[in-house]
Amino acid sequence: MKVSVSTAGSRGDFEPYVALAQGLIDAGHQVTFAAPRDARRLVAGTDAEFIEMDLEVREVLRSEEGQRWLAGGNVEAYLEGITKMLSEARHTIGSSVLASAVDADVLVTGVNTEDYALAVSQARGTPVVLGHLTPWLLTDEFPQPLTPQVVPDGLSAEEYHLRSHHLAEEVYWQGKRDDINGFRASLGLPPAPGAALTWTVELGLPTLQAFSEAVVPRPHDWGPSNRITGFWRLPSEVRRRVGEADLPGPLADWLADGPPPVFLGFGSMPVLDPPKLLDLIVRAAERTGLRLLVGVGWSDLSELTGELPGTVRLVGAVDHDRLFPRCRAVVHHGGAGTTAAGLTAGLPTWIYTVFSDQPFWGERVARLGVGGYSDFLDFDLEHLTGVLGRLVGADVRQRAEAIGERLRAEDGVGTAVRLIEEILG
Structure with a gap:
């Protein structure tokens, strides 16, 4: 079976699909990967054969404009920013999805490419399977994940939950409708009645929910x-091939030289004042007696490493599946992938959103009772030390x-592969 996998986004968006691609290859299938x-x-x-989209999401999000989207904390502004980025890349996304679909028996697509893949599926008659790393589809059990999670006064929970899903999808669709319908027209298709997120339910398309029912x-x-499959975790063999299988020697030595640390990771979140942040973390280590390992994510803190005590260490990109089992708790920004990695390692977790x-x-x-969350605006010495005390x-x-x-x-991954094979009979 030849499988087309397409997705767009930063590493947290595409890594689970790489894991799925390897699972399909291990099961004897051929994979073309567009990203x-x-x-x-x-x-x-x-x-997998790689088909490159002329888009570098990390660089877009690290730009001055991208940092404003991230730092603003405004859902509508963020959706508009992401939609603008995808709109500017619409031609390369569309052509890449088309190229990856040549001779494919099934299309597997992420949320940022699913409107394009759905159009290709309808134009060519190729089955399509959607993958969601976060539960985006309509439900009255919880709010749409991009919207406030607290039910406002005057609305029932079910009413607010449904309303939040409809509102987010409307904002998302308004920003991409012309792009998607232009792409559909190029394939000889009529305009779409709405975003694939909404249309998926009406068409009864198979959707793989890449998280655990335990969470x-x-x-x-x-x-x-x-279908809920469980989290899609990248196999160690893939990490080994790209040089990520082992922890850096100095980090491994530091980990072995004392008790397990608490990991603080900032991922793609902008750190606007690095010296102030590190000073706060150093003082938290002094106050709690804990060792703290700081994952700097996209922030450049390299000039500050010489000022750190032995109880605090910085680390760049590192395999969370290998690192987290050597930690005692995690504090991070709350991306789906990092959350999954921390919970899978069995670590108490605090998320600064x-x-x-x-x-x-x-x-x-x-x-789950394994930690908690708060707004990143609450991140100060008193709050962090309180959080660290709770997590240990x-x-x-x-x-x-x-x-x-x-x-x-x-x-x-194994469950997802079996379901894809079942869909094709």
């Missing part, structure tokens, strides 16, 4: 075509270990 150039290095760790229980109002689906994952962590407590650690054991027993 922004950011993904080329990681896809090279598989035997997000299945909504009662989802149809049978929406800025935007996007981060509050949703923070709410999941709080419901025995009760939260025991609950986190139980969740981790359950998640490690799941095979999200």
Whole structure:
């Protein structure tokens, strides 16, 4: 079977699809992978054919404009910014999805490319399977993940939840409707009645939900075509091929030279005042007696490393699956992938949210009783030291270990591969 996989976004968006691609290849299938150039290095760790979109999401989000989207914390502004980025890249996204679909038996697509893949599916008669890393589809059980998670006064929970889904989809669709319908017209198709997110339910298309029911229980109002698989974790062999399998020697030595640290990761979140941030973290280490390992993400803190005590260390991009089992807790920005990695490692978790689906994952962590979440604006010395004290407590650690054991027993990629094979009969 030849499978076309397409997705767009930063590493947190495409890494799970690389894991799925390798799972399909291990099952004997041929994979063509269309994604922004950011993904080329990681896809090279598989035997998939790579088709590059002329788009580098990391550079866009690291630009001055992109940092404003990230720092603003405004959902509508963020959606408009992401939609603008995808709109400017519409021709390369469309052509790449088309190229990857040549002779394909099935199209597997992420949320940022699903409107294009759905059009190709309808034009060519090729089955399409949608993959969602976060539960985007309509439900009355929880709000749309990009919207506020607290029900406002005057509305029932169910009413607000449904309204939030419709509102987010409307904003998203208004920004991309012309691009998608232009692409559809080039394939001889009529305009779409709405975004694929909405249309998916009406068409009954199969959707693979790449998270665990232990973290997000299945909504009662989802149809049978929406299948929850478990998280899609990148296999160690792929990491080995791209040079990510081992922790850097100095980091491994530091980890071995004392008790497990608490990991603080900032991912793609902008750090506007690095010296102030590091000073705060150093003082938190002094006050709590904990060792703190700081994942700098996209921020450049290299000039500050000489000023750090032995209890605080900085680390760049590193394999969370290998690092987290050597930590005692995690504090991070709440991306779906980092949340999954921390929970799978059985670690107490605190999420400092800025935007996007981060509050949703923070709410999941709080419901599990393995930590909690708060706004990134609360991040100061008093708050951080309080959080660290909570995370190293025995009760939260025991609950986190139980969740981790359950998640490690799941095979999200294997389940997804079997479902794709079932769909094709």
